[in-house]
Amino acid sequence: MDPHHRSPEYNSLLLAGPRLAPLKQAHARLLVAGHGRSLPLTTKLATLAVAAGAASYARLLAASHPAPDSFLFSSLTRAAAHRGLPAAALTFYRCLLAAALPFSSFAFTSVAKACADLSALRAGTCVHAHAVLLGFGSDPFVLTALLVLYSRCGQLAVARKLFDAIRDRSVVAWNAMISGYEQNGLAERAIEVYKEMQTAGKAPDSSTFVATLSACAQASALDLGCEVEDRIVSERMDMSVFLGAALVNMYARCGLVSKAREWFDLLQERNVVTWTSMIAGYGMHGHGREAIKLFHLMRHEGPPPNDVTFVAVLSACAHAGLVSEGRDAFASMKSVYGLVPRAEHFCAMVDMYGRAGLLDDAMRFICDSIPEEPGPEVWTAMLGACKMHKNFNLGVEVAERLIALEPENPSHHVLLSNLYALSGKMNHVEKVRNTMIKRGLKKQIGYSLIEIGGIAHLFRMGEKSHPKTREIYRYLEELIHKITGAGYVPETDLVLHELEEEEKEFALRYHGEKLAVAFGLMMSAGSTTPIRIMKNLRICGDCHLAIKYMSAVEHREIIVRDKHRFHHFKDGKCSCQEYW
Incomplete structure (x- = not known):
């Protein structure tokens, strides 16, 4: 051990902590006492400088030592990566490289994290090649850090190869794969990985649930979202602000805006994401007044709204015809909060x-x-x-x-x-x-999704690949006959003009929305629970009209989430009030 490792000067360095002015004073005392050449003291001092946010000063300290070692630069790389200074972490990694010093696995994990935070794919690929060259290509910690990097950069095929190569996967590796798919718009794949994690018997943590709930929100996978909520409650998991926001967002985007509000009111800590998710949820469901009311409450009791909050507020006003309120909100962006539209x-x-x-x-x-x-x-x-x-x-x-x-x-x-x-x-x-x-x-190509018993069923126009195709089409024909008797007349304006009127009606009949609703009604006969459909495009005018009639003749609530908003069909009416 270095003879100065527990000296009074070293103790004064510890007392200085991660504050730059006391660190400089401690460094001066070390120099006066003749301990300036102590490598452990230099390493500690430089690491604390990084923690204080002074990466350039830390680099000067490292450069001033006559014989820096691998541990010094690796420590600085790690400290910078975890302090939120990814560019500095890359600089320390390059210092280690230039000094031709030995590398450790934690140097590679730290610089891979820095590349991920910077979305620096090219630099990350070089780090990956370097790690493989030095024999760290199968290290589970390095593989996990690289997996996070490739996921963040949208390189999911590479990320999946690394994920599959890790034998004993940590929860971090599972979380990276789930969030990687979710953040790149592949919610169904994210849900698959979560289910694989359950099968593998790996215990999820709060981050797992946040990523999975976000995937459920994206895919309208309400059943799984409810399962995750049950686990969170039954395991008495600490309700972090991120987990709370994820629950609010999941219920809002899966059509249960009242349940989202219940969670919102229960949360002791709410950040700007939580407030924004709830406002956006109201907006998507056409509850513009509630969105504005919550926005005013946020301005008085919550954190300052950010630019995403204002997108949610203005969208809510657009979907509810609240022009005056929208104008006021837009004006306050710059005048009150200094935000640039x-x-x-x-x-x-x-x-x-x-x-x-x-x-x-x-x-x-x-x-x-x-x-x-x-x-x-x-x-x-x-x-x-x-x-x-x-x-x-x-x-x-x-x-x-x-x-x-x-x-x-x-x-x-x-x-x-x-x-x-x-x-x-x-x-x-x-x-x-x-x-x-x-x-x-x-x-x-448009499609509609409906979840039955935790399994998603996809329907495109004229879909015939479903195992129950014959029954679905028969049921839909009966349904069309019922709503026609109730007054439904197909809207054929936008169907190809060269078709005869009868052919136009036939072309409209088998749209994915209608097939999905027919399947949902057929599979839940006798139930009173709402039918929930997700569509990737804007719902067409004829399907909107037909589903209104279907809700009346079948006495069921039918909820459709299209590209822009939710439509709650009940008793022959839609919550959008034709304002869509």
Whole structure:
């Protein structure tokens, strides 16, 4: 052991702690006492400097020692990575590399974490190659750190290979794989990994549940979300702010906004994510007044709202026709909170004006309030409003702007084609379709998901791969017959113009939403629980109308979450009040 390791000077260094001024004073005393060449003291002093956020000072200390060792630079790499100084961690790693000193597994795990925090895939790949070269390629800690890196950078195929290569997986490895899939929009895969973890008998922790609940929210996997909630409650798990926010978000996005509010009210600690999730939940369900009320409560009792909060508030106003409230919220962003509006805020404002039928106000806002050239998301919101309020001339102009901005986006061409069809310009419809064929542009395929007994069933238009296809189609035919008797008339406006009216009705009949609802009703005959459907696109007008009738004739609540919001169908009415 270094003779100065427990000297009075060393003890004074410990007392200084991670504060820079006392550290510099302690360093001066060490130099005066002749201990400046002590490597353990230099290592301790430099590590504490990193903890104080002074990475450059720590580097000077390390460089001033005549014989730095591997432990010094590895300690600094680790301290910087865990102090939230990833760039400094990379610098210390390069110092270790330049000094040609031996590497340890914790040096590699630390620098891999730093690369993950920076989303520095290229640097991370070099670290990976270096680790393999030095024989650390099968070290479970290094593999886990690299798995986190590749997951964060969206390289899920590589991440999965590393995950499969780890024999005794830690909970960190499981969590990284679950959150990697979830954060990259692959919620179903995330749920699969969580189930694999259960089968493997590995005990989950709070982070596991946060990632899994987020995946459940994304996939509308309510059954599994409820199972996770039961485990959290039964195991008396500490309700961290992150776990609480995840529960609120899961219930809001799975259609149980009242349950989300129950959890919100129970939580002793709420961060900005918790408040924002609850506001967004109200907005998605069309409860604009409740969203605004909660936003005002947040301003008085909660943390300051951030830019994501304002996106949620403005979207809630847009879906509920609260134009005055939306204007006030948008104005307060800069004047009260000093937040600079982004594209999402401008888009929400245009959507709000547009849905309310204030197309002139929407265009004025685009011209006067958006400092730069409006992006495609703004014009898409404007185009939706033109279609909703049948302003076809303005709609065509907007659609052409969109196509000029993103010529390879098929959805813009589809919207333009729909506008031409609605205005009766069938020759223009044909031109748009021919353009799409020439450019190889294909419309995004819509699908609807329904969860029965914890198993997700997917339906596309005309789906016939389901094992119960024959029964589903028979049940749907009976359902169509019932709602037709109750007054349902198919909305055939947007079906291909060259089809006869009867053929148009046939084309609409087997949309994924209708098949999913029919399957749900068939499999839960005699039940009173709501049918829950998730759709990846906006629900079509005819399905919206048909499902309203289905809720009436079957006396069941049917909840559909589409790309933009929730629709609660009950007794022949929808919660959106046709404002969608």
